Amino acid sequence: MTEQSQATQPPLRIGTRRSNLAVVQAEGIRDSLERIAPERTFEIEALHTLGDKDKSTELYNFGAKNLWTAELEEKLTSGELDVVVHCLKDMPTRLPDSCDLAAIPLRDDPRDALIIKAGLPYTSLQTLPEGAVVGTSSVRRSAQLRRLYPHLQFANMRGNVETRIAKVDNPEGEYTCMIMSAAGLERVGLKHRISQYLGSKDGGIFHAVGQGALGLEIRKGDTKVLELLDKLADEKSTLACLAERSLLYTLEGGCTVPIGVETEWVDEPNHVLRMRAIVVSLDGTQSVEDSIDAAVKTNDEARKLGQELAERLVKAGADAILKEINATRPPKD
Numbered sequence: 001m002t003e004q005s006q007a008t009q010p011p012l013r014i015g016t017r018r019s020n021l022a023v024v025q026a027e028g029i030r031d032s033l034e035r036i037a038p039e040r041t042f043e044i045e046a047l048h049t050l051g052d053k054d055k056s057t058e059l060y061n062f063g064a065k066n067l068w069t070a071e072l073e074e075k076l077t078s079g080e081l082d083v084v085v086h087c088l089k090d091m092p093t094r095l096p097d098s099c100d101l102a103a104i105p106l107r108d109d110p111r112d113a114l115i116i117k118a119g120l121p122y123t124s125l126q127t128l129p130e131g132a133v134v135g136t137s138s139v140r141r142s143a144q145l146r147r148l149y150p151h152l153q154f155a156n157m158r159g160n161v162e163t164r165i166a167k168v169d170n171p172e173g174e175y176t177c178m179i180m181s182a183a184g185l186e187r188v189g190l191k192h193r194i195s196q197y198l199g200s201k202d203g204g205i206f207h208a209v210g211q212g213a214l215g216l217e218i219r220k221g222d223t224k225v226l227e228l229l230d231k232l233a234d235e236k237s238t239l240a241c242l243a244e245r246s247l248l249y250t251l252e253g254g255c256t257v258p259i260g261v262e263t264e265w266v267d268e269p270n271h272v273l274r275m276r277a278i279v280v281s282l283d284g285t286q287s288v289e290d291s292i293d294a295a296v297k298t299n300d301e302a303r304k305l306g307q308e309l310a311e312r313l314v315k316a317g318a319d320a321i322l323k324e325i326n327a328t329r330p331p332k333d
C-alpha cells in the first residue's frame with residue numbers, strides 16, 4: 001500500500017453507548033484494533049440511547065427488547081458506524097437483517113457480584129439479616145435469590161454502574177446491598193467493592209446469557225471489517241456464548257426473563273462444554289434446572305447444545321413458567 005492510499009483510508013468508526021462502562025469497553029476494543037491494524041485510524045462515537053434516557057420505567061415493563069441497540073444498529077446500517085461494541089448480554093438474540101454478530105472477544109468473569117452498602121459489616125448473601133433489601137431490577141437475579149434466600153427483600157435499582165454504587169451507599173437509602181456483574185464492576189475499577197462472587201460454587205445463582213462478554217456487531221456483508229474483527233475473536237468464549245444465546249433464542253426469553261446459565265469447559269482436551277441453566281418463576285416458588293455435557297468444536301455444535309438444553313427445560317416445565325410471566329406483560333408489537 002502506498003503512503004497516499006493509507007492517508008486517504010477513512011477512520012473506522014466504533015459506536016457504543018455513552019455510559020462510562022460502554023466507553024471503557026469501546027476504548028479497549030479500539031486499543032486492540034490499533035495493535036492489529038497500526039496503519040488504520042479509529043474513532044469512537046458514544047451515543048445516548050433510549051435505554052439510557054428512560055430511568056423510571058421498570059426494565060421488565062419495557063415492550064421492546066432492543067432499547068439499547070436499535071439506534072446504534074440504524075447508524076451501522078446507514079454507514080455512519082462500522083462496528084458497534086455491545087455488552088453481549090444486552091444484544092437481542094434476533095438481530096436486524098442488515099446486521100451481524102461478527103466476533104466475541106475473550107470473555108471476562110461472567111459471574112454476578114454482591115456489593116454491600118459502605119460501612120455495613122456483612123460479607124455475603126448468607127450473612128445478610130432478615131429483611132435486608134437487595135437492589136436489582138433484574139428479574140433473573142431477584143427470582144433466583146427469592147428462591148434461595150426467602151428472608152431477603154428486593155427493590156428496583158437502575159442507572160449506570162456509578163449511579164447504582166451511589167444509591168446503595170447513600171446512608172438514607174433503602175438498599176442494604178446490590179447485585180451487578182463482576183465484569184462490569186471490574187472494568188470501571190470497582191473490583192474492590194465486590195464482597196462475594198456469585199455462581200454455582202457460592203451463592204447459588206446463575207448469570208445472564210452472554211454476561212461478561214462483548215459482542216462486536218457489523219453491517220451484514222462488510223467482509224473487510226469482519227476479517228479485521230475476526231482477529232479479536234476468542235474461540236472458547238465464542239462457543240460458550242453462542243451456546244448460551246441459542247438456549248435463550250430457543251426459549252424465546254429475551255433479556256428480561258429469569259433464565260440463568262453457567263457454562264464451563266470440563267474436559268479441555270476433548271472440548272467438552274458443560275452448560276447448566278435454570279428458569280425460575282418471578283416469585284421464586286417454581287423452577288426447573290438441568291445440565292448438559294457435549295463436545296463442542298464448531299458454532300453449529302454450540303448452537304445445538306443450547307437448543308437441546310432449552311428443549312429439556314421446556315419438557316420439564318419451563319414453558320409453563322415463561323407463559324405465566326409473559327401473560328403479565330404489556331402486549332408487544
Ligand SMILES: NCc1[nH]cc(CCC(=O)O)c1CC(=O)O
Binds near residue numbers: 087180181184211
Ligand atoms: N443489564 C445491564 C448490563 N449489561 C451489561 C452489564 C455489565 C457487563 C456485562 O456483564 O457484560 C450490565 C450491568 C449489570 O447487569 O450488572
